[in-house]
Structure formats: structure tokens, C-alpha cells
Amino acid sequence: MPCDDRKEFFMTDATHARPPLPPSQHxxxxxxxxxxxxTALVDHPDNVSVDQPLRDLLLQLSDSLDGALAIVSGRSISDLDRHLAPLKLACAGQHGAERRDALGRYQNAMDSGPLESVRKRLHEFADAHHGLMVEDKGASLAVHYRGAPELADTVVRHSQSMVDELGSDFELHQGKCVVEIKSSRCHKGLSVEAFMHTTPFSGRQPIFMGDDATDENGFASAQALGGFGIKVGEGETRADYRLAGTEQVRQWLEECLASLRHY
Ligand SMILES: [Mg+2]
Known part of the structure; x- marks a missing residue:
């Protein structure tokens, strides 16, 4: 199965409209x-590239929004910090299993204990197949198969059998050339809701932007709280707007910053 063909079929067709610009700083x-x-998708998560203009842009945007900007990712917060250093933004990592708010307060809802029973076997499975790589984030385990897309079905079957073994506290998420065994009690939408109860997010309109199936929960929460979602790239989605790719994201964020500075 080609890497990017997986879709969530419950989703509706999305508009292709470009998102608006922020109406004011607040x-x-x-x-x-x-x-x-x-950042563009890469073969190995460690190979991701964050250039200085992107760091500058994120810092200036965060400042212009009084700190109401958060990264919401499947990566761990320590991994996000490593790639964005010296920038330290508000973050939700591992799909919300850990969170750091705008004041730097850290919360961890992770329980990595149950994964111990499958961790070693998953590494052994990946080691036995050329092109597979396990990303061990602590509270979740991801298998990347961008290096061997023909193994997609095998990876999904094997990972699903482990999730079945772990029980209902865990679920399998299928992304772009990655499957992930993660807590079923955390998702990006819950992270948005948690941030929106804290300063400086509360009272604002949440805008969620993402490219993958796990971002659909983020779109839903943003919409439920009076905001909207922006889908990046192709694929069916419940988001309200769409940008074609990371270059268009960068351009739109730069336009947002310019308009925020204008107020
Ligand atoms: Mg993504």
C-alpha cells in the first residue's frame, strides 16, 4: 500500500478555501x-530540519499572540525542544500524554508501564525487517515504514495484535508511513481543550492546523470551542480550510505575523 493512501472514511469532503488572517492580536x-x-516529512524522525527563519517566525508569532501558540505533536516534548532549540514553546507531546503550558508548567499523564510487555518484541520485529524503525517515546511506540512501504500491511497486522493484547487503554493510530501504539485516553483534541482553560489561551478562538489523521480530533475541538481547523495537504478532513503543504503554511504564518504587527 502506498504510504499516503490511508484515509479515515468517516470524514467529509473539505473545502479548499485558504484560511483567513487574524482579526486582531487578542x-x-x-x-x-x-x-x-x-516541517516536511522525512524518512527518519531525527532527520527533520528546522531552519532559523522558522524558529524566528514561531517566536515572533508567539510573542505577537501574547504566548497563545502551542505545538501539538505526536513527538515527545523533549524531542520537539531538541529540534526547536533554543526555542521553548508551549507544547503538547505524544498526542497529549504530556503538556507544557505557556508558563512552562509541565504535566505528564503518561503511564509507560503497560507497554513494557510489547516494547522488546516490537523492537525485535523491526530489527528483523529491513527498512523498519521503532521510535520509542516512552508512553507510545511508533513503527516507521517509509523505508519499506511494501511492509505496511505486515506492520499494521503485527502492531494491531499487540494493541489487542494490551487492551482498551491503548489503540493503534495509522499515520503517513507510521503506525503508533498509543494511549486511547489521550488525543490532540483533549490537549486543545486543556490549553484553552489556561492563560493566555482562554477567551481566544482556537485555530488548529495539521496534516494527519490524529489532527482531526484537534480540528473537532477547535470547532467546538468556536474556532476552526486548517488541513495541510490532501485527504478528506473535517477541517474548514486547507493549505497545500509546508511551504504554503510558512507563507500563511508569515502573513499572519505581518497582519498581527499591523494592529
Ligand atoms: Mg503531522
Whole structure:
């Protein structure tokens, strides 16, 4: 199965409209996915590239929104910090299993204990197949198969059998050339809701931007709280607007910054 063909069929057709620009400095809270949204997708998660202009842009946007900007990612917060250093933004990592608010307060809802029973076997499975790579984030385990897309069905079957073994506290998420065993009690939408109860996010309109199936929960929460979603790239979605790719995201964020500075 080609890498990017998986879709969530419950979703509706999305508009292709370009998102608007912020109406004022105090209206929006921005929630941004990382991989495939701010940065181009790469073969190995460590190979992601964050250039200085992107760091500058994120810092200036966050300042212009009084800090109401958060990265919401499947990566761990320590991994996000490593790639964005020296920038330290508000973040939700591992699909919301951990969170750091705009004041730097850290919360961890992770329980990595149950994964111990499958962690070693998943590594052994990946080691036995050329092109597979396990990303061990602590509270979740991802298998990347961009290096062996022909193994997609095998990876999904094997990972699903482990999820079945772990029980209902865990679920399998299928992304772009990655499957992930993650807590079923955390998702990006819950992270948005948690941020929106804290300063400086509360009272603003949440805008969620992402490219993958896990971002659909983020879109839904943003919409439920009076905001909207922006889908990056192709694929069916419940988001309200769409940008074609990471270059268009960068351009739109730059336009947002310019308009925020104008107020
Ligand atoms: Mg993504």
C-alpha cells in the first residue's frame, strides 16, 4: 500500500478555501502540528530540519499572540525542544500524554508501564525487517515504514495484535508511513481543550492546523470551542480550510505575523 493512501472514511469532503488572517492580536490561539505541517516529512524522525527563519517566525508569532501558540505533536516534548532549540514553546507531546503550558508548567499523564510487555518484541520485529524503525517515546511506540512501504500491511497486522493484547487503554493510530501504539485516553483534541482553560489561551478562538489523521480530533475541538481547523495537504478532513503543504503554511504564518504587527 502506498504510504499516503490511508484515509479515515468517516470524514467529509473539505473545502479548499485558504484560511483567513487574524482579526486582531487578542483573538486567536494557534495550535500547530509539527511534522508535515511546519516541517516536511522525512524518512527518519531525527532527520527533520528546522531552519532559523522558522524558529524566528514561531517566536515572533508567539510573542505577537501574547504566548497563545502551542505545538501539538505526536513527538515527545523533549524531542520537539531538541529540534526547536533554543526555542521553548508551549507544547503538547505524544498526542497529549504530556503538556507544557505557556508558563512552562509541565504535566505528564503518561503511564509507560503497560507497554513494557510489547516494547522488546516490537523492537525485535523491526530489527528483523529491513527498512523498519521503532521510535520509542516512552508512553507510545511508533513503527516507521517509509523505508519499506511494501511492509505496511505486515506492520499494521503485527502492531494491531499487540494493541489487542494490551487492551482498551491503548489503540493503534495509522499515520503517513507510521503506525503508533498509543494511549486511547489521550488525543490532540483533549490537549486543545486543556490549553484553552489556561492563560493566555482562554477567551481566544482556537485555530488548529495539521496534516494527519490524529489532527482531526484537534480540528473537532477547535470547532467546538468556536474556532476552526486548517488541513495541510490532501485527504478528506473535517477541517474548514486547507493549505497545500509546508511551504504554503510558512507563507500563511508569515502573513499572519505581518497582519498581527499591523494592529
Ligand atoms: Mg503531522
Amino acid at each position: 483573538e486567536w490561539a494557534l495550535f500547530l502540528d509539527f511534522d508535515g505541517t511546519l
